[in-house]
Amino acid sequence: xxxxxxxxxxxxxxxxxxxxxxxxxxxxxxxxxxxxxxxxxxxxxxxxxxxxxxxxxxxxxxxxxxxxxxxxxxxxxxxxxxxxxxxxxxxxxxxxxxxxxxxxxxxxxxxxxxxxxxxxxxxxxxxxxxxxxxxxxxxxxxxxxxxxxxxxxxxxxxxxxxxxxxxxxxxxxxxxxxxxxxxxxxxxxxxxxxxxxxxxxxxxxxxxxxxxxxxxxxxxxxxxxxxxxxxxxxxxxxxxxxxxxxxxxxxxxxxxxxxxxxxxxxxxxxxxxxxxxxxxxx
Numbered sequence: 001x002x003x004x005x006x007x008x009x010x011x012x013x014x015x016x017x018x019x020x021x022x023x024x025x026x027x028x029x030x031x032x033x034x035x036x037x038x039x040x041x042x043x044x045x046x047x048x049x050x051x052x053x054x055x056x057x058x059x060x061x062x063x064x065x066x067x068x069x070x071x072x073x074x075x076x077x078x079x080x081x082x083x084x085x086x087x088x089x090x091x092x093x094x095x096x097x098x099x100x101x102x103x104x105x106x107x108x109x110x111x112x113x114x115x116x117x118x119x120x121x122x123x124x125x126x127x128x129x130x131x132x133x134x135x136x137x138x139x140x141x142x143x144x145x146x147x148x149x150x151x152x153x154x155x156x157x158x159x160x161x162x163x164x165x166x167x168x169x170x171x172x173x174x175x176x177x178x179x180x181x182x183x184x185x186x187x188x189x190x191x192x193x194x195x196x197x198x199x200x201x202x203x204x205x206x207x208x209x210x211x212x213x214x215x216x217x218x219x220x221x222x223x224x225x226x227x228x229x230x231x232x233x234x235x236x237x238x239x240x241x242x243x244x245x246x247x248x249x250x251x252x253x254x255x256x257x258x259x260x261x262x263x264x265x266x267x268x269x270x271x272x273x274x275x276x277x278x279x280x281x282x
Contacts, residue, residue, distance in 0.1 A: 002030030003262035008093045010034040011075055012134050015050030017204035018154070020058045020099045021250035027067040029247055029258055034089030034096065035059070036074035036082070037103070042126070044119045045107045047209035068093065076103045077131030079137070085160040086137040097146055098261045099138045101131040101153045109215050110164040120168045127172035132179060139187065148191030150261045153180050154253075155196040157240075157276040165215060174275055177272060184270035193269035195260050200276040201237055201247040208247075209235070216244030242278035 009026045013019035014035035023033050039052045054070050056100040062069040070092055072085045090096050104127045107120040132151050142149035156173040158166055161185040177196055201207045210224040222229040237246035256275050259265050273279055 002028065003258055003264065004098070005030030007097040008025070008034065008089070008095050009098035009100060009261065010089065010134070010138055011100045011102060011148050012036045012082075012130070013050075014058050014071065015039055015097075016056035016058070017050075018199075018202060018250045019100075019102045020054075020061065021254040022074055023069070025050070025251065025254035026066065026098070026100075027062045027065040027069075027256055027259070030067070030240050031098070031261075032067050032093050033062050033071075033094070034086065035062075035069055035071040037071075037075070038075045038083050039073040042102075042105055042122060044116075044122045045105050046211045047205050048256070049105075057082055063213060064140065071141075077125050079133045080117055081268050082133050083137040083253050084232065086141065090141050094150070095147075096138055096141045097147070097149050099134060099151045100261075101134040101151070103130055103134070104154060104206070105134070106169060107209065108168070109211060111165060111245040112167040113127045115168065123168040124172045124175070127169065128175040128179070131176050135179070135183060139183075139192070141188075142192050143190050146190075149193070150265070151180075151187075151194040151195070151262050152257050153196045155180075155198050155201050155272070157198050157279045158197075159198060159272075160280050169189055179271075181270055186194060190270060193265070193267075195265075195268060195271050195273055197253060197256055197260075198272055198274045198280070199248060199253055200241055200278055200279045202253060203247045203249050240279050240282075241276070242282040245277050248275060248277060 009031045015037035070089045074085045155176040158170040159173040180196045213222045234246035
């Protein structure tokens, strides 16, 4: 019996990176998955987002573990679409026990006084409003079922560490903490637990892309396609963390989410779980 045997989890941003790691780790622990991902690019972001083929790979990975998965190309900026995807999954699987609100974007680096309004609004709409929309779609099902549940909201070390050129990202991720705290109070009587996860840099395309290379080592002429250049960037990233690592892996986030979703964390609610290599206390 896995830690999540018989549970159903909604995972946003599930096509690759952290989202796929959540889907496969939850499946390993016995959960069925309702997966969503936008599967197309966002104009304000320089790096490529996931593609439909990536979401199909997540489906194949979950099914290879013997679990069921319903996957849709869904934009968390669309409340109706998110609600329909959740409702469809509940109709098929009969329940929803966990939400991992993971979908998010990075990049579009800029000082606040130079940032375009489109970049600000897009970042907040996906990284904060999209989290609320996902919760809004899931919570009524959990309350009606009466069996409790777990909402796991992806925030960031940027919620409590000042980072230049990321004002919109930091504001959105700090907003996720405020949302979590309110939801933990509102939903506690229903035995629905709500927590945030706070990663440092994670080894995904959202963090390791050309715009990030140019920000950390301007003028160095490094290429995000070069394995050798990644070693130089890794040294720069180590400066963010107290532990001598440049970044963590998606599975590190997924393992933390399994803890929060399982009975191991049955009374853990209203907390900010840092998986940040001690960057927040450096």
